[in-house]
Amino acid sequence: MKYAFGEFREGLLIAFTAIRANKMRSVLTALGIIIGIVSVTLMGTAIEGLNRAFNKSIAAIGADVLYVQKWPWGGGEDWWKIRNRKDILIQQARAVEKQAEFARSVSPAAGARRQAKYNQKVLENVVIVGTNADFLTTLGVNVEFGRFFTSAEDDGGRPVCAIGSEVAANLFTNENPLGKTIKLGSGNYKIVGVIEKQGSILGMESLDNRAYIPINRFFKNFQSRFGGIQIMVKAISMKDLDEAKEEVRGIMRKARGLHPKQADDFAINQQEMIIQTFNTIGVVIAGVGLFITGLSLFVGGIGIMNIMFVSVTERTKEIGIRMAIGAPRRTILQQFLMESAALCLMGGVIGLMISFPLSLIIDQILPTAMPLSIVAIAILVSLFVGLVSGFLPAFRASRLDPVDALRYE
Amino acid sequence: MDTVIRLNNITKIYHVGSEDVHALQSVSLEIHKNEYVAIMGPSGSGKSTLMNIVGCLDTPTSGLYELNKTNVSEMNDNQLARIRNKEIGFVFQTFNLLARSDVLHNVELPLIYGGVSSSERKKMAREAIGRVGLTERIHHKPNELSGGQRQRVAIARALVTQPSILLADEPTGNLDSKTGDEIMALFDTLQKEGNTIILVTHEEYIAEHTDRIIRLRDGNIESDQAVQNKRVAVTTGKIG
């Protein structure tokens, strides 16, 4: 044990002396490793960030909610064909609402972007959503204070609204918004409630910059009854989702008058599809990242091997001296392996030192943190590359003939 | 007297291209404990080859080599490394110190490979450095020392493991004659203290420090004689 330790320390000492003696050369040699480690850690950080953002925002879509829409998520079909589909209409939503047995609740939704105004304060591009009183159940959303509008208010097409937290915060700084009247587009609406904060979908569209009004009111102020809407169907439970989907499909086909040979002219979208699309994106990012990482580590490894051969040749005499005073071949092998491992490890650490501040920058755009596992992997990978690429040179060093090595000038 | 080295019909053949070079034809000799031996002979006569075999840096093509009654000629690389570490102290013409390490570390090195603990190592190395009179230079690098001082460091490194034999291949070959004399005085002292020493030299006046001169020619022992009028060291072995 003691024996191994003295040698180990000597090996470390030699490695660091050698690296220090050739600082510039060492850093240049380790460049491939540095780039590899930077790319693998940044990729890991980015994927971590995407996952976090995704998991947070995808929750708003609801895993057990079906979205009956004109456009399929994820695309793939002929754009023009879809474009020319007939709109989904409110009667179809009513049909689904009435007939679907596997649905816990059904909400139609139509949207428009308008100005919201209260006293002198103006908020542009607020999304006005026309829906029914079941909206909260369908999407699993809660009211922060006040209430949502009732079915009676919906049926009567009353000018009431529930506003998103962002709208509330922007229009009412020191006032209680409940009971106040705001202008949405050209109509006046009385605020009955404020919806709790929901965040955004994939960091793009805020879900809180919205105002919800009865859909029957929406048809008066923003679009006709024959304008396109979407239908959201919450299944009774997660395990009924597939059956609910088939059922809704049947109801929709009937409501839209399709005969059996015709294909669906609507899409039933669900969270699952986004997850799939997202996973594909994740795989692509990981693939590209791993390719860059692999390539730079490979090139870096070759560079390390090359420089280690140079180092062995330069130090042939030293190897001879060490052998002459009793270093066994194994020790020489170990010494050069440690040197190349130390070189790569240095590259790895420099790589981490570069990518850590970069990960903080990424964090500004996409809330994330460099995963600890990635740091560990980076260290292990650079050690591994060092050992692999150092092996041949180290082996050559250890096989030198002591007399020849001593004679080398 | 104890036999330290026994060589029986040692041959060494180098293959150079299609040619065989018989560096040692058939060498047999015995060296006893505390002997002081010089090996002489013209260039290319096989002196270094013999020293390398005795020092276990090289293995003979055939023949028997016993070191302290153990057969060395059959040992593998690892066993030879161990013998070099424990039993042999080698001093070279070109000193062969590690340029980037200071005196202390150079002298410590055999003990590191010998698995001696750090504190023990430092103690032994300091003592050996003291014996060659370089205590003041303990943290100097080789390039801050004169040739004579470097050779003293090499001798300290050879001594530090308390080996069975000290081997020196032309130890004064790179030194001026005055410095050479000083190194020889050091060897004289070490021999008097009980070490067994074999050294290679070209110079009669160096060889005359020893008790026995073995002359080689074309890989054979030409003569093996006791020294008649032994030269006595003029300077003392310890010079700071």
Ligand SMILES: Nc1ncnc2c1ncn2[C@@H]1O[C@H](COP(=O)(O)OP(=O)(O)O)[C@@H](O)[C@H]1O
């Ligand atoms: N590694 C080697 N390969 C081929 N020939 C060698 C080698 N080492 C020594 N020789 C040859 O062996 C002979 C003895 O060499 P050496 O022992 O070095 O002589 P000396 O030290 O007496 O000058 C010489 O002819 C030399 O050329």
Ligand SMILES: [Mg+2]
């Ligand atoms: Mg020679």
